[in-house]
Amino acid sequence: MAKKKIALITGVSGQDGSYLAHFLLQKNYKVIGSDRRSARNTQWRLDRLGIMDKLIYEELELGEIFEIQRLFKKYNFDEVYNLAAQSFVGSSFNSPLNTANITALGVLRFLECIRTISPKTKFYQASSSEMFGDVLEKIQNEKTPFNPQSPYAISKMFGHFATTNYRLSYNLFAVSGILFNHESPFRGEEFVTRKIIKGFINILKGKQKFIELGNIEAKRDWGYAKEYVEAMWKMLQNKSPKDYVISTGKTYSVKEFVNEVARYLNFKTKWIGKSSLNKKLIHTDTNKVLVKINKKFFRPAEVNFLKGDFSKARKELNWKPKTDFKKLVKIMVDEELKYSN
Numbered sequence: 159m160a161k162k163k164i165a166l167i168t169g170v171s172g173q174d175g176s177y178l179a180h181f182l183l184q185k186n187y188k189v190i191g192s193d194r195r196s197a198r199n200t201q202w203r204l205d206r207l208g209i210m211d212k213l214i215y216e217e218l219e220l221g222e223i224f225e226i227q228r229l230f231k232k233y234n235f236d237e238v239y240n241l242a243a244q245s246f247v248g249s250s251f252n253s254p255l256n257t258a259n260i261t262a263l264g265v266l267r268f269l270e271c272i273r274t275i276s277p278k279t280k281f282y283q284a285s286s287s288e289m290f291g292d293v294l295e296k297i298q299n300e301k302t303p304f305n306p307q308s309p310y311a312i313s314k315m316f317g318h319f320a321t322t323n324y325r326l327s328y329n330l331f332a333v334s335g336i337l338f339n340h341e342s343p344f345r346g347e348e349f350v351t352r353k354i355i356k357g358f359i360n361i362l363k364g365k366q367k368f369i370e371l372g373n374i375e376a377k378r379d380w381g382y383a384k385e386y387v388e389a390m391w392k393m394l395q396n397k398s399p400k401d402y403v404i405s406t407g408k409t410y411s412v413k414e415f416v417n418e419v420a421r422y423l424n425f426k427t428k429w430i431g432k433s434s435l436n437k438k439l440i441h442t443d444t445n446k447v448l449v450k451i452n453k454k455f456f457r458p459a460e461v462n463f464l465k466g467d468f469s470k471a472r473k474e475l476n477w478k479p480k481t482d483f484k485k486l487v488k489i490m491v492d493e494e495l496k497y498s499n
């Protein structure tokens with residue numbers, strides 16, 4: 159029998175980490191999953207997938223290189239998926255140094271460990287469409303220049319270029335997946351899609367009066383996270399180490415996301431108000447306000463538009479998205495209804 163491959167997933171209890179752990183376990187990997195100590199209360203995703211006792215859990219602070227070294231000495235990793243990050247763009251403006259330490263320098267710590275201890279280990283870095291920022295091309299692909307607009311995006315750029323540099327300098331199998339927004343019932347509640355869905359369901363159940371949002375005109379290329387983790391794995395099985403954009407090629411505004419959730423839940427609604435701060439979504443049956451705008455949720459600098467071209471991944475990895483915008487909303491709302499009390 160072939161030897162089981164050993165993979166490390168950092169940020170294993172997050173949205174992508176838990177889906178990837180599930181995927182690799184099905185492929186018969188031995189999965190080591192790590193998280194920072196304070197992430198313990200986020201293990202509900204692993205529980206829901208029924209895999210908590212199927213993986214080996216390690217606490218790991220990405221701020222300390224000796225902790226990463228310890229893991230590399232304990233296990234002989236075939237593959238490392240670095241999904242851990244301070245991943246909320248909004249918070250990165252309030253904690254830029256912590257964001258840079260974990261989201262940027264954390265990547266370099268891993269690359270140094272691979273270079274010095276385990277140069278055969280393949281490395282996947284979670285790069286982000288946020289790096290395109292104030293976009294310099296209408297549709298973004300692997301060649302589009304970056305123009306970051308947040309400490310988060312700047313940190314992700316550092317990780318991205320560090321990965322490329324180590325690949326070229328030391329001949330490592332180190333790649334970055336530039337993933338556009340990817341959502342699921344496992345999305346954290348601070349991100350806009352889950353916040354909207356949870357808000358509407360709370361309103362339905364009388365637990366919340368209205369939802370407050372920031373810039374609802376921002377447009378994103380939204381895919382289904384469960385499908386995106388397969389692309390990560392495919393990148394590490396590729397013949398040669400290369401970076402890929404993973405996206406749907408479609409873009410919708412936050413406002414359109416709100417409209418689709420309202421439609422699916424049978425709310426009859428209309429938007430009133432002209433200026434961006436005065437817009438409100440009204441429930442036409444009751445005249446009650448469902449969504450209002452609060453300045454507090456605007457970011458000091460915004461990414462207004464993202465739309466990714468995944469044709470390189472389709473051609474070379476045989477990967478394509480299967481879940482469209484409406485289906486994604488349906489999956490998220492249905493599961494939220496199932497698990498909300």
Ligand code: F7E
Pocket residue numbers: 245246247248285286287288337338339340348349350351353370371372373374376377378412455456457460461
């Ligand atoms: O915001 C706008 C907000 O926080 C989406 C992360 O996974 O994807 C994610 O980053 C848009 C932005 O995600 C609210 O201003 C309006 O334009 O859901 P989000 P994100 O910033 O796009 C990328 C690919 C990553 O790499 C990140 O790690 O929605 N928006 N009103 C709001 N956003 C939030 N969170 N809350 C609001 O009330």
